[in-house]
Amino acid sequence: MAMRRKLIAGNWKMNGLRAGGIALAGDLAGKCKAEAPNCDFLVCPPAHLLISVAEAIAGSGVALGGQDCHTAASGAHTGDMSAEMLADAGCGFVILGHSERRADHGESSSLVRAKAAAAERAGLTAIVCVGETADEREAGKALEVIESQVRESLPETAPETAPEAAGASLVVAYEPVWAIGTGLTATPSDVAEVHAHIRKLLVELYGNDTGSAIRILYGGSVKPGNAAELMAVGDVDGALVGGASLKLDDFWAIGRSCP
Numbered sequence: 001m002a003m004r005r006k007l008i009a010g011n012w013k014m015n016g017l018r019a020g021g022i023a024l025a026g027d028l029a030g031k032c033k034a035e036a037p038n039c040d041f042l043v044c045p046p047a048h049l050l051i052s053v054a055e056a057i058a059g060s061g062v063a064l065g066g067q068d069c070h071t072a073a074s075g076a077h078t079g080d081m082s083a084e085m086l087a088d089a090g091c092g093f094v095i096l097g098h099s100e101r102r103a104d105h106g107e108s109s110s111l112v113r114a115k116a117a118a119a120e121r122a123g124l125t126a127i128v129c130v131g132e133t134a135d136e137r138e139a140g141k142a143l144e145v146i147e148s149q150v151r152e153s154l155p156e157t158a159p160e161t162a163p164e165a166a167g168a169s170l171v172v173a174y175e176p177v178w179a180i181g182t183g184l185t186a187t188p189s190d191v192a193e194v195h196a197h198i199r200k201l202l203v204e205l206y207g208n209d210t211g212s213a214i215r216i217l218y219g220g221s222v223k224p225g226n227a228a229e230l231m232a233v234g235d236v237d238g239a240l241v242g243g244a245s246l247k248l249d250d251f252w253a254i255g256r257s258c259p
């Protein structure tokens with residue numbers, strides 16, 4: 001079985017002004033330098049903080065990511081950022097297809113797939129988000145919805161996988177929409193079922209070696225109090241953390257809970 005080092009990713013969403021954001025990133029970087037963690041840490045701040053956060057985390061091992069990108073490399077797209085611009089700002093990752101973007105901006109799976117291709121073009125690792133709503137879970141359709149999001153949002157061609165790397169240049173995040181920002185989390189057995197299903201699809205789509213190297217994150221109200229239980233579930237290769245990533249001690253504790 002592929003060894004996948006856990007990835008603890010902080011999605012700051014639309015939170016943080018300069019002073020607080022730079023201090024938070026710098027404090028995380030300081031902790032990582034002082035005490036080599038057992039996991040990879042990633043922070044995804046809002047766009048205006050990317051360059052200063054890149055400076056604050058330089059040399060610490062903490063990675064930087066964007067929260068979205070456009071499909072084009074440049075052009076007349078007011079308000080958008082390209083994957084190339086994120087890379088230029090120091091990003092190695094980009095979150096794509098978050099449920100908030102699917103809902104707030106009407107992003108379809110086919111658009112998310114095109115954005116994933118743009119990320120690959122720019123040398124970024126895409127973190128592609130999937131997840132069912134409460135209604136879909138109650139109707140017994142969770143796996144069906146997740147499967148179609150995986151089949152339609154992920155890149156058509158297999159992502160690159162370096163043999164010695166902890167993962168491939170693609171990450172999938174399972175975030176049940178009803179668990180985001182609500183304090184509700186999926187049960188470990190529901191998480192295990194969904195992650196095993198996603199793993200099966202990844203192996204089917206990309207073959208065993210690549211499909212086994214892709215990290216699958218869980219997201220949705222991950223906190224210090226539930227992280228150890230969630231991170232111990234099979235095929236859970238890390239967490240995509242919203243609210244708790246804005247508090248240094250909580251985010252660090254989530255990383256420390258990785259087995």
Ligand SMILES: O=C(CO)COP(=O)(O)O
Binds near residue numbers: 011182222242244
């Ligand atoms: O949406 C999320 C991360 O992308 C999860 O957010 P919360 O951790 O605040 O529930």
